[in-house]
Amino acid sequence: MPILSYIIWNGSPEMFSVGTFSPRWYGLFFALGFLITQQILYSMYRKEGKPEKDVDTLTIYMVVATLLGARLGHIIFYQPEMLWEDPLGIFLPFEFKPFRFTGLQGLASHGAAIGILFALWLYSRKRKPGQNYLQVVDRIVILVALTGALIRLGNFFNSEIVGLPTDNPIGVVFVNRFTETVEDRRIGGQEVVESVEYRRNDSIPKGANGRMPLSIYIFFKKDIQQSQAVTFLEYSVKDLLANRLYEFFDEGPGELDYQLTTQKDGTLAARVHTFGIARHPAQLYESISCLLLFALLYGIWNHYKEKLPQGRLLGLFLIFCFGLRFVYEFLKENQVSFEDELPLNMGQILSIPLVIAGVLILIYSYKNKTTETP
Secondary structure (H helix, E strand, O other): OHHHOOEEEOOOOEOOOEOOEOOEHHHHHHHHHHHHHHHHHHHHHHHHOOOOHHHHHHHHHHHHHHHHHHHHHHHHHHOOOHHHHOHHHHOOOEEOOOOEEOOOOOOOHHHHHHHHHHHHHHHHHHOOOOOOHHHHHHHHHHHHHHHHHHHHHHHHHOOOOOEOEOOOOOOEEEOHHHHHHHOOOEEOOEEOEEEEEEEEOOOOOOOOOOEEEEEEEEEEOOOOOHHHHHHHHHHHHHHHHHHHOOOOEOOOOOOOEEEEEEOOOOOEEEEEEEEEEEEOOHHHHHHHHHHHHHHHHHHHHHHHHHHOEOOHHHHHHHHHHHHHHHHHHHHEOOOOHHHHHOOOOHHHHHHHHHHHHHHHHHHHHHHOOOEOOO
16 A cells, blocks of 8 residues: 555664674764775875875874764763763763663764864964864865765664654654563573564554554564463553553553464464554654765865865855755754754754854855965
8 A cells, every 4th residue: 555655674783793792883874984085185185185194193183083072072062961970971982780781872063063164273283384273174074964864874873863754655663672571581591582584564554643553573483382472461561562662552541452373383473463663763864864965065065176265165064054954953853852842953953053153154154265385
């Protein structure tokens, strides 16, 4: 049925798992952002006749500024209680009890932007003439746009920064959090679930506001008894769908609607009837926008190269990147509860001064005809 067109996203956020070590695609995309853009910057410096050795120094400034700025920005703007409740957790990528690798959970793009602008100011103070602040920043924002596209793709894999519910055909039902959790559940120390699959349930009409009928097929491991499977379904699965993952599923009150059957090989399988919530893939909207912004900025630089008017690309970057961020926030869920009480959420509030700064810098760029020198 065309009306039920939506995307079911069950991609794992983990690349692989060895014990408690489970590196995520988000971390890979984050690292690729720096590796790829470093090579692009080498090429840009060669074309402009600038010393390539400066790229290595710039890369160090960028990596440190991005990580520190993004992490501190998240803590200050969204989670300040960590400063006194868990100060070590601000920068440690793992937990102690029990010990497990978590990565840095919580990075703010506004904090990264502030950190990068400040770090490049420090860098430009120590460099020789010909690498003034605006000259350096104009080139770096090209790379920041591409890195931002990759980071938002990582957010998509993590099923984080999700959009509002939608009936749009390109809405996405994020189910990988459920898959991760049920495949890790145990009964009496015994692993229960072999695999999980998802299908549209066209026999049931869709609900309002992105509620899409969904069938979840849970395949149990060998030797799991029927009583164990029933307990797992009626307690663990019901709790996940109704209480823990309510932002991704709309499981109503009452008993779980399921059928438990025995397969030809003797193992048990269950079909669970529920509703998934289709949401705007806001991460992909921002990722695609950043990629297009990268192409625009790189195209302008390639036209001017060393004759680029100072501040031109920085102004455009701030206006388009954070202007679109302001708009996309209307399609996204608030990240923290206190934002529900604000007329605009924190992402929009922080975007406004950056857009204004971009407009002022762009006006300066057009009024000041001085071009940059190699």
